[in-house]
Amino acid sequence: MNKALRKAVIAGNWKMNKTRPEAKALIEELKPLVADAGCDVVICVPYTNLETALELTKGTNIGVGAENCHWAKSGAFTGEISADMLAEMGVQYVVIGHSERRQYFGETDVTVNKRVRAALDAGLTVILCVGELLEQREQGVTEEIVGMQTKIALQGVSEKELKKIIIAYEPVWAIGTGKTATADQADEVNGCIRGVIAKLYGKAAADAVTVQYGGSMNAGNAEELLNKEHVDGGLIGGASLKAPDFAAIVKAASR
Numbered sequence: 001m002n003k004a005l006r007k008a009v010i011a012g013n014w015k016m017n018k019t020r021p022e023a024k025a026l027i028e029e030l031k032p033l034v035a036d037a038g039c040d041v042v043i044c045v046p047y048t049n050l051e052t053a054l055e056l057t058k059g060t061n062i063g064v065g066a067e068n069c070h071w072a073k074s075g076a077f078t079g080e081i082s083a084d085m086l087a088e089m090g091v092q093y094v095v096i097g098h099s100e101r102r103q104y105f106g107e108t109d110v111t112v113n114k115r116v117r118a119a120l121d122a123g124l125t126v127i128l129c130v131g132e133l134l135e136q137r138e139q140g141v142t143e144e145i146v147g148m149q150t151k152i153a154l155q156g157v158s159e160k161e162l163k164k165i166i167i168a169y170e171p172v173w174a175i176g177t178g179k180t181a182t183a184d185q186a187d188e189v190n191g192c193i194r195g196v197i198a199k200l201y202g203k204a205a206a207d208a209v210t211v212q213y214g215g216s217m218n219a220g221n222a223e224e225l226l227n228k229e230h231v232d233g234g235l236i237g238g239a240s241l242k243a244p245d246f247a248a249i250v251k252a253a254s255r
């Protein structure tokens, strides 16, 4: 019932893929395919593709995001990009806390929280990623892990600011593995996340927050996942690199 009131958001996370000419070709192919989307469409691209993506999507229904940002406004952080730098370019979204950042680049719940804070202060909409490892699922602590990640990431975030947060549940064991969580598993954990939001911010905020699923979502399984009560969209990796596949997921999310 409440699902109909929430915004469905399909976001592509290109990760470290696509040179500028490749990005241009993919965006040009994608534009007509998603022009009549009945959901929000976002592409999160490498920093080197942001300007191209912003230019090519001007006047379209495609939003543009980055894949990370630093928490400081500026300073001696070689190789980093600040939220203000992204906002100044016209970037609207940023992915924060992706499991690949947590796994390979020392991201912790505390640094995720700092980045969330900086992104909100810069006016960006955050796609906040949470998710358990396979070992944690097998140990039966998925709910606790995902709850803890969500709570810490949102420390110092007000109810008003929550409107600029999209939560993406991404079980780490399902990312890039071809192993998708079942629709019921995704729905269950997304529902738990909504429960955490209800405890922190109240029922109205929980009913309104968009909670995506990510992890080997593709044209074949999207519809079943997206039909679930608590699955309000998807964060798409591999399948976002092919325009027809990504467009098929957008179609499945359209209401």
Ligand SMILES: O=C[C@H](O)COP(=O)(O)O
Binding pocket: 013, 098, 170, 174, 175, 176, 177, 178, 214, 215, 216, 217, 235, 236, 237, 238, 239
């Ligand atoms: O951010 C996207 C997720 O990591 C999912 O990636 P995937 O669709 O390639 O499994």
